[in-house]
Amino acid sequence: MAQSPVPKVNEHGITVLFEAENPTIDVLFVHGFTGHPERTWTSDHPPKRSLPLRKRPAPSSSDAQPPPSKVSRIFSSHPQRPTGLDKHGPENPPEPERAQGVYWPRDLVPAAFPHSRVLTYGYDTNIRSRLGSSPVSKKSVGDHGWDLLCTLADNRRGAPSRPLIFVAHSLGGLISKVALIKASEHGRDKPQAHLHNIAQSTVGVLFFGTPHRGADPFNIAHHVLKALAGLALQLNDDVVQTLLQGGDYLRSIQDGFMALSKRSCWTIFSFQEEYPLRGLFGKQVVEDESSCIGDPELETKRHIGKDHRDMVRFSGAHDPEYQKVAFALRSIYDRLHVPSEPPPQDNVSQKSGPMLADLPDIDSPVTAEVLAQRQELMELLYFDEIDARLLSLKAAHNKTCLWFLGKEEYRQWLDLQNLKHHHGFLWIKGKPGSGKSILMKFLEARTRQSVAKDPNRLFASFFFYAPGEHLEKSTFGLYRSLLWQLFQKAPDLQRVLDEFKFNAWRVIKRSGWRTEALKKTIERAIDCLGDRDLSVFIDALDECRDDDVADMVSFFEDLGEQAAEKGIRLRICFSSRHYPSIELKCGFEIILENQDEHNEDIAQYISSKLKLPKSKRAEDFRKEVLEKSAGIFLWVALVIPMLNKTSAGGRVDQLQKCLNTIPMGLDNLFDMILTRDNEDMDELRFCIQLILFAIRPVTLTEYFFALRRAGDNDLHDSWAAKEVDRDVMGRFALSSSKGLAEVTKTRRKDKDPTVQFIHESVRDFLFSENGRRRLWPLFNHDKFTAFGHDALKSRCLGEIKAYQGRDSQASTRSAQDLIQMWPFLRYATDNILVHANQAQQYGASQDGFLFQFSGHQQDWVKLYNAFEKFKSRHYSDSVDIIYILAEHGLDSLLQIHPRLSSHLNIHGGRYFLPIAAAALLKHKAAARVLVASLSPDPDFAAGIEDCVVALSRGRNCNLTSLQDFFNLLLEFGHIPLMEHCIGIFRWRAHRQTLEGHYNYVFSVAFSPDGQTLASASSDRTIRLWDAATGAYRQA
Secondary structure (H helix, E strand, O other), rough: OOOOOOOOOOOEEEEEEEEEEOEEEEEEEOOOOOOOOHHOOOOOOOOOOOOOOOOOOOOHHHHHOOOHHHHHHHOOOOOOOOOOOOOOOOOOOOOOOOOOEEEEHOOOOHHHHOOOOEEEEEOOOOOOOOOOOOOOOOOOOHHHHHHHHHHHHHHOOOOOOOOOEEEEOOOOHHHHHHHHHHHHHHOOOOOHHHHHHHHEEEEEEEEEEOOOOOHHHHHHHHHHHHHHOOOOEEOHHHHHHOOOOHHHHHHHHHHHHHHHHHHOEEEEEEEEEOOOOOOOOOOOOOOOOOOOOOOOEEEEEEEEEEOOOOHHOOOOOOOOOHHHHHHHHHHHHHHHHOOOOOOHHHEEEEEEEOOOOOOOOOOOOOHHHHHHHHHHHHHHOOOOOOOHHHHHOOOEEEEOOOHHHHOHHHHHHHHHHHHHHHEEEEEEOOOOOOOOOHHHHHHHHHHHHHHHHOOOOEEEEEEEEOOHHHHHEEEEEEEHHOOOOOOHHOHHHHHHHHHHHHHHHHHHHHOOOHHHHHHHHHHHHHHOOOOEEEEEEEEEHHOHHHHHHHHHHHHHHHHHHHHHHHHEEEEEEEEEEOOOOOOOOOOOOEEEOHHHHHHHHHHHHHHHHHHOOOOHHHHHHHHHHHHHOOOOOHHHHHHHHHHHEEEEEOHHHHHHHHHOOOOOOHHHHHHHHHHOOOOOOOHHHHHHHHHHOOOOOOOOHHHHHHHHOOOOOOHHHHOOHHHHHHHHHHHHHHHHHOOOEOOOOOOOOOOOOOEEEEHHHHHHHHOOHHHHHHOOOOOOHHHHHHHHHHHHHHHHHHHHHHHHHOOOHHHOOHHHHHHHHHOHHHHHHHHHHHHHHHHOOOOOOOHHHHHHHOHHHHHHHHHHHOOOOOHOOOOOOOOOHHHHHHHHOOHHHHHHOOHHHHHHOOOOOOOOOOHHHHHHHHHHHHHHHHHHHOOOOOHHHHHHHHHHHHHHHOOOOOOOHHHHHHHHHHOOOOOOHHHHHHHHHHOOOOOOOOOOOOEEEEEEEEEEOOEEEEEEEEOOOEEEOOOOOEEEOHH
């Protein structure tokens, strides 16, 4: 590599230290507090071996500096040469000093990565004398982050999508995080696209001693700040305060960065100081707990065998500490599959065959634009609850489940020689509560461990969760999760995304992924596995819709068959309850409760958890418990605490009496638990209704305050969400549900966990006739559902009324303040009308509620606007309830509203008319109610003309929107309305299409008998329709 001129390192802004002829990646270095873009990264001890180092002139006497301050020594990386307290002002800057030792961003990185571009960034956080001519910078951490973002974007305008790695020390890590967060929040509009590209192009971050949660050992910095004031020294107090332990701002940076990095699939290394800094009484500047982001799936943690100051200084390429860093950079670089030199011709794989003919070779250089496009599609795959169910599942008890690894069916499933016979399928089936999910978690964990040792093995998993959000219980969520996992674990597979044509990519970016596109992409990714094998674990198929499961099983059967024919190593393991209607064409099936080893696991669990002395009678008692369990792990897990609670002191005769009162079977056990005492039965009933009928899973905080305030109107005066310990709320959830509910786990510390039943079989029992009648003996299924939604509606209304009457400052509070003061208020505002609609649908009249709600509608509107972050969706104070119901698709409430027939006279909202809102938002049931209520009267023509004009002019209007509106009119056969719309469109230039046309309709006519409708389009097609039903007849 030719020696390039030594660049002058600017103290502020970006300096390009090295640039290859055609760089494929940028590496940016960002120093820390009171640091310097060159000295921070320079070792004062050059290696013994000869290196092409640049000498610097010896400093003159005028360059002499006073001793560094203690704050500077704590956070700075150049204690010998502090950058403040000098006599140079902005008008007379000093000449930059050249480092004597190894400046590794310039001297080592280019040699290891010859196709890179290496940059260093400087900014001012220096300490200065109050008597000097140079004032101290007053910029905050947020300001520095914004400056870094803008400066970097300006520097990269020539190649804005080139992959980018951040290397940051101490405060520089916080500033880099802020820059990335701001880049993700800005720039989707064209004027700021260059800013957004920074986040889009970033592929990795290396943090060195970054105080993600603050750094202030022994509160030293607070004392030093006072001392500095006495010495007439000044520093940026805002930056120092940010660096100190804790603080809301640091937490907000951390939360934003965690969410962004997980969506973006960045590779993150956190390097931590191994030794304390001299003068800190044996303490590290940044403790290990603070110098990592805290998510093992996102980051790799490593210690550097130096203190905070010297951890970013290396003596040469053979320095063992530098080799850790070089490995991290190389691992990020290799994930891009951009080769440092062209591969030899004889190394090119000959196995790709015709199926990869339309894909670039795995080692082909990838343009920055392609990488950015891949990243955008990747971000649309991820969702927050992607592994929530797996986290919530308890791990297998010690020494249980190991037997499964020796089962002949499992061993044959693993055997690659048998793939053509079983197509890689294994299906574990069992009764509810038998322990299928725990076994699947065990198999997933074992596979995860073995895969970590073998780069040619991949795995992915998905655990359906019926009580969760839509993506947790749908095959749509399954496909998104599997793709996201595959692309994260095998980045080369992302090249299948390049097959999307520009228009398809644009549609996905605008409207999100669709199921068929996901399935096709999974199929192509599996085609590209090459010599690697892939194991997929999918748990709890019974917690997904039956129709979707049947389609999913068929899809995977086709995949397995195709993979076996092509020699691709694909294995798929399902688990579910017994499915009588779905059978695999080939593969292995294991019935869990029929396995002797499974019963031995339960026996081991009983022996471990049941507190009994060693005796023959105790052993017989354990066997009786095992026999009574009938192979149901959940039954045992619920019964053993009851037995232990008897406090029998190990007396088997007392335990025997307790066991005799406990019935066999889960349903009978649930029945006993619910009715064994009559304490707090109203609380229990509401607990069940809240978990069963909530529109979305309620959080632990919402659950606690919904139940507590339900029976205590004065609770707000004595409790606040931030004052209640989460453990207290968790114990309340357990006691109020009589042990049938639990608190779920979540990976995000900033996200409140939810409350759900301990098992889906609890929900099944409560919806069964026997379970329902235990607590509501007079209700059939519909009445039970209606009464449940009505109870939640009343609770929501009670929360809004309580807020209205007690919070005098409510109108000035932010959404976050409202949630802190009234934790259940957000849920109540979002869902009161939905619960009322459901109650009406199942038979509980809501006529009285509509009248009652009108008295609180303005308060509801204020709350709705406070919680809705998009101002375009806010309602005016005068908005009509009919418009609100139409926009939210609440058809049952619309149908009983006394003013329904006048809805064409109701204007307001972003869609102008209720019927337009329902049509454009695809609320077909609500639109059907609105269309059916119309009758030709003097207001009819003017009203519908207003509607069509609003549709054609509105900013939410597009071809699909108007087409949807016309389809609606055809579907319900409202011929007078249809004729009038066509009449309007005959003299307007906005005529759009009917379904089946791809261009403007220029002529529409009815047959003489009014039974048939003909439409002609400039796409040269004529279509015939049934005017009564809207059904398509003929082209």
